[in-house]
Amino acid sequence: MYFVNSQEYDKYTQDDLSVWKTLFERQMKMLPNLAEDDFLHGVRTIQFTANKIPDFKELDQILGKETGWGITPVTGLIPNKEFFELLKAKRFPSSSWFRKLSELDYLEEPDMFHDIFGHVPLLTNADFCKYLEKMSVIALKYIENEHIIELISRLYWYTVEFGLIQTEHGLRIYGAGILSSKGESEYSLFSDVPERADFNVLEILKTPYIKDKFQTKYWVIKNYSDLTDSLDELDQLLSQINDGSLIVN
Numbered sequence: 001m002y003f004v005n006s007q008e009y010d011k012y013t014q015d016d017l018s019v020w021k022t023l024f025e026r027q028m029k030m031l032p033n034l035a036e037d038d039f040l041h042g043v044r045t046i047q048f049t050a051n052k053i054p055d056f057k058e059l060d061q062i063l064g065k066e067t068g069w070g071i072t073p074v075t076g077l078i079p080n081k082e083f084f085e086l087l088k089a090k091r092f093p094s095s096s097w098f099r100k101l102s103e104l105d106y107l108e109e110p111d112m113f114h115d116i117f118g119h120v121p122l123l124t125n126a127d128f129c130k131y132l133e134k135m136s137v138i139a140l141k142y143i144e145n146e147h148i149i150e151l152i153s154r155l156y157w158y159t160v161e162f163g164l165i166q167t168e169h170g171l172r173i174y175g176a177g178i179l180s181s182k183g184e185s186e187y188s189l190f191s192d193v194p195e196r197a198d199f200n201v202l203e204i205l206k207t208p209y210i211k212d213k214f215q216t217k218y219w220v221i222k223n224y225s226d227l228t229d230s231l232d233e234l235d236q237l238l239s240q241i242n243d244g245s246l247i248v249n
């Protein structure tokens with residue numbers, strides 16, 4: 001596939017390592033009280049450390065043993081069909097470049113810190129992996145229908161990227177978009193500005209996402225099986241939308 005490349009581990013510079021190290025240390029100082037425990041456990045399982053840029057080959061070995069997943073390096077944002085095909089095949093697409101050291105909080109497109117630090121730890125959780133896989137199977141069924149793919153992207157956005165979870169220690173983060181952002185990690189849990197609502201598939205399908213600033217609404221699950229369990233409902237809703245008996249814009 002044209003967008004698949006390789007990590008070229010030997011080409012990382014001292015600046016790349018500094019970006020990884022700075023962002024990793026910054027997030028790991030803050031996240032022990034903000035991130036959901038399985039994410040933190042995943043960070044230990046995949047042996048992330050501040051002083052080493054993760055090597056995709058090593059991640060593949062660890063994830064392979066844990067859940068059968070792996071990482072496929074890609075050139076950047078990829079088409080929906082290829083994106084969902086990779087997920088269905090248990091391959092998480094990741095960029096392999098880093099943002100500039102001088103622009104640590106500015107990102108036009110997801111870089112490797114977001115893709116790897118934000119997403120990979122939860123790929124050690126079997127329920128979460130099942131969710132990605134089953135969602136992709138549904139997405140591929142409707143891959144020619146742009147509107148439906150947009151709605152599925154909203155569900156991905158408000159769960160995989162910006163999801164919150166109610167735990168015995170209180171409200172925590174599991175969405176990678178939040179976990180890889182210093183500002184949004186605190187804002188999503190503590191700010192009075194955004195709304196926080198119980199997870200609801202239909203409501204999420206109706207909510208366009210916000211790309212260039214913090215979210216105004218977060219959805220809260222109780223556990224990861226809520227996500228997988230919601231996919232039958234998603235499938236039913238999409239089939240109604242597809243045949244015109246339900247309108248969602």
Ligand SMILES: [Fe+2]
Nearest residue numbers: 110161176177
């Ligand atoms: Fe992401």
